[in-house]
Amino acid sequence: MNQIVFTFITHSRDYMLEEWMNLMKENADERLINVVSNEMFVQTSAEFIDMIISNTRRNNEEFASKLSDFAEKVVRLGWPLSFIIEGLHKFTLVVINGMVMKEQVTKDNQMEIIYDLDKWTSPMKQEIISIYTQTWERTVSLQKMALQELSAPLIPVIEGITIMPLIGTIDTERAKQIMENLLTGVVKQRSEVVLIDITGVPVVDTMVAHHIIQAAEAVRLVGAKCMICGIRPEIAQTIVSLGINLNEIVTKNSLKKGIDAALDWTNRKITKVEE
Amino acid sequence: MEFQSCVKIINEWDIVAARQLGRNVAKELGFGTVDQARITTAISELARNIYLYAGRGSVCIEKEYVNGKSGMKIIASDEGPGIQDIRKVMEDGYTTSGGLGAGLPGVRRLMDEFDIDSFPSKGTKVTAIKWIR
Numbered sequence: 194m195n196q197i198v199f200t201f202i203t204h205s206r207d208y209m210l211e212e213w214m215n216l217m218k219e220n221a222d223e224r225l226i227n228v229v230s231n232e233m234f235v236q237t238s239a240e241f242i243d244m245i246i247s248n249t250r251r252n253n254e255e256f257a258s259k260l261s262d263f264a265e266k267v268v269r270l271g272w273p274l275s276f277i278i279e280g281l282h283k284f285t286l287v288v289i290n291g292m293v294m295k296e297q298v299t300k301d302n303q304m305e306i307i308y309d310l311d312k313w314t315s316p317m318k319q320e321i322i323s324i325y326t327q328t329w330e331r332t333v334s335l336q337k338m339a340l341q342e343l344s345a346p347l348i349p350v351i352e353g354i355t356i357m358p359l360i361g362t363i364d365t366e367r368a369k370q371i372m373e374n375l376l377t378g379v380v381k382q383r384s385e386v387v388l389i390d391i392t393g394v395p396v397v398d399t400m401v402a403h404h405i406i407q408a409a410e411a412v413r414l415v416g417a418k419c420m421i422c423g424i425r426p427e428i429a430q431t432i433v434s435l436g437i438n439l440n441e442i443v444t445k446n447s448l449k450k451g452i453d454a455a456l457d458w459t460n461r462k463i464t465k466v467e468e
Numbered sequence: 469m470e471f472q473s474c475v476k477i478i479n480e481w482d483i484v485a486a487r488q489l490g491r492n493v494a495k496e497l498g499f500g501t502v503d504q505a506r507i508t509t510a511i512s513e514l515a516r517n518i519y520l521y522a523g524r525g526s527v528c529i530e531k532e533y534v535n536g537k538s539g540m541k542i543i544a545s546d547e548g549p550g551i552q553d554i555r556k557v558m559e560d561g562y563t564t565s566g567g568l569g570a571g572l573p574g575v576r577r578l579m580d581e582f583d584i585d586s587f588p589s590k591g592t593k594v595t596a597i598k599w600i601r
Contacts, residue, residue: 362484395508396509398509399574400512402568403567426502427501427502430502430506431509434577434578435513435577
């Protein structure tokens with residue numbers, strides 16, 4: 194790196210930190226100001242500037258570990274990526290402005306200095322972006338896994354009676370999984386009656402209804418009876434308005450009523466034991 | 469136009485985003501739970517149509533104030549293949565995708581006003597309004 198730039202950056206840390214924070218606060222959006230306290234902002238900003246400066250010392254290993262620590266921290270704090278990239282850009286501006294003020298930039302060396310700064314900040318930018326996206330990708334894939342885990346359990350309650358509670362939005366992938374779990378489970382557990390509870394499904398549109406109808410039909414084909422429970426009044430009204438035909442399927446408004454009916458179908462009932 | 473917000477429909481999860489937006493606006497406007505369910509279901513149908521048939525498009529929500537009535541307008545538009553025979557898709561049970569064929573006629577019944585415009589190979593625009601009773 195150019196010697197003048199290097200000396201400037203390593204010797205005017207406090208000046209740059211202050212200038213940079215002022216610039217960033219001017220442009221920061223409210224979202225960030227709301228989530229980050231002032232102390233936190235000052236502390237993290239100092240860390241950011243120190244990190245950038247440490248990169249001039251050409252100790253790549255130290256820089257890399259500092260950078261990933263920093264990126265992890267800002268991701269946890271909820272700083273947007275755009276803010277960090279903006280920050281890096283502003284930092285370059287601060288350096289150039291500072292050097293112009295000190296009259297270290299002349300007509301002869303200005304292009305060289307700008308190229309130099311660019312060469313120095315570009316890899317940093319790349320690295321920050323890639324750490325950010327890695328973190329996001331990881332979060333997304335973990336959440337996808339978590340979602341799949343709570344997808345569609347089939348729960349045996351009493352011999353011959355099983356319940357599948359559905360919670361959340363049903364998309365094509367989940368619908369497939371529901372069908373698979375339902376059929377393998379019914380056969381494995383030798384269920385006579387399966388209750389599908391849709392209390393936790395926020396919207397029942399034609400696609401969801403279609404999948405439920407198909408599931409019920411498939412359960413019938415493997416020799417069990419199927420019942421849909423937990424149809425809330427507003428869902429009932431929308432199903433009627435949509436003109437969806439659920440006549441072939443037994444429906445109940447609550448899981449309790451469904452279990453009562455299921456016991457009835459299997460010729461059983463729950464009684465209190467006399468002491 | 470006082471208020472408009474849009475959700476782009478590109479993948480299946482955008483349907484959920486559109487629905488969520490609709491539910492929030494409906495709640496804000498003071499619709500009851502049954503009407504909220506109707507509105508969200510209608511948005512779900514329209515957004516799914518975009519996703520299934522056009523691939524991409526957008527769902528916009530507007531607040532409507534006319535003659536002292538207030539309501540909510542849903543505009544679902546895309547630049548997809550368009551609908552060949554509108555009369556046919558408005559019939560119950562007509563489907564080209566193996567579904568129930570209740571989507572568009574269902575939306576018409578769920579909402580108070582309904583309008584559909586479609587040009588083959590140019591795109592489709594569905595506008596539907598629900599008034600607060």
